[in-house]
Amino acid sequence: ENGLTQSPVTLSLSPGERATLSCRASQSVSSYLAWYQQKPGQAPRLLIYDASNRATGIPARFSGSGSGTDFTLTISSLEPEDFAVYYCQQRSNWPPSYTFGQGTKLEIK
Amino acid sequence: EVQLLESGGGLVQPGGSLRLSCAASNFTFSIYAMTWVRQAPGKGLEWVSTIIGSGGSTYYADFVKGRFTISRDNPKNTLYLQMNSLRAEDTAVYYCAKENWGSFDLWGRGTLVTVSS
Numbered sequence: 135e136n137g138l139t140q141s142p143v144t145l146s147l148s149p150g151e152r153a154t155l156s157c158r159a160s161q162s163v164s165s166y167l168a169w170y171q172q173k174p175g176q177a178p179r180l181l182i183y184d185a186s187n188r189a190t191g192i193p194a195r196f197s198g199s200g201s202g203t204d205f206t207l208t209i210s211s212l213e214p215e216d217f218a219v220y221y222c223q224q225r226s227n228w229p230p231s232y233t234f235g236q237g238t239k240l241e242i243k
Numbered sequence: 244e245v246q247l248l249e250s251g252g253g254l255v256q257p258g259g260s261l262r263l264s265c266a267a268s269n270f271t272f273s274i275y276a277m278t279w280v281r282q283a284p285g286k287g288l289e290w291v292s293t294i295i296g297s298g299g300s301t302y303y304a305d306f307v308k309g310r311f312t313i314s315r316d317n318p319k320n321t322l323y324l325q326m327n328s329l330r331a332e333d334t335a336v337y338y339c340a341k342e343n344w345g346s347f348d349l350w351g352r353g354t355l356v357t358v359s360s
Contacts, residue, residue: 166344166346178347180347183344184344230293231290232278232290234287237288
């Protein structure tokens with residue numbers, strides 16, 4: 135199984151600051167690397183798919199990058215509504231299976 | 244509005260069974276793989292099972308193999324998860340999600356399953 139490790143576990147920043155979240159895979163990942171945002175009591179929301187493509191309706195301050203085993207989600211200037219938990223996710227091709235990272239909690243400093 | 248709506252959660256005793264449903268609306272349900280993802284209280288997301296659009300192939304996480312069965316009724320635009328031999332560690336919010344090229348671009352609001360005596 136291709137595990138995903140996210141860092142840091144918790145990130146404390148202020149509105150307006152830049153956030154950089156990391157996701158590292160234990161084996162090289164195909165292009166199926168996604169990022170989700172989850173707020174308390176809500177379902178996850180897709181932010182980024184295929185490592186660097188923003189999902190429909192996602193603001194341009196969210197960007198994804200990386201390849202192979204190292205991936206990054208960047209939020210260029212934090213808005214108050216961005217404080218949430220973020221998960222990365224990958225799909226293994228065969229047999230199809232899906233793995234989520236353990237999450238990074240982005241909290242207000 | 245495209246939407247997924249889960250139902251069927253509740254309190255069940257260890258060893259019991261439960262059937263979850265997920266009603267899809269306003270998209271072509273039959274062409275998309277569908278997935279169940281769960282989240283234990285205070286924990287992260289965990290993939291449970293996926294079924295392809297036709298229903299012809301299904302995939303399961305190791306921890307549910309032989310206990311859970313995913314299925315779908317395309318004419319009814321509905322996804323199911325039959326859960327048998329439930330354990331305390333199956334307690335979680337269960338989400339259904341629509342897969343789109345390896346990621347999940349539409350999620351339901353979830354249904355809570357509590358396994359307890």
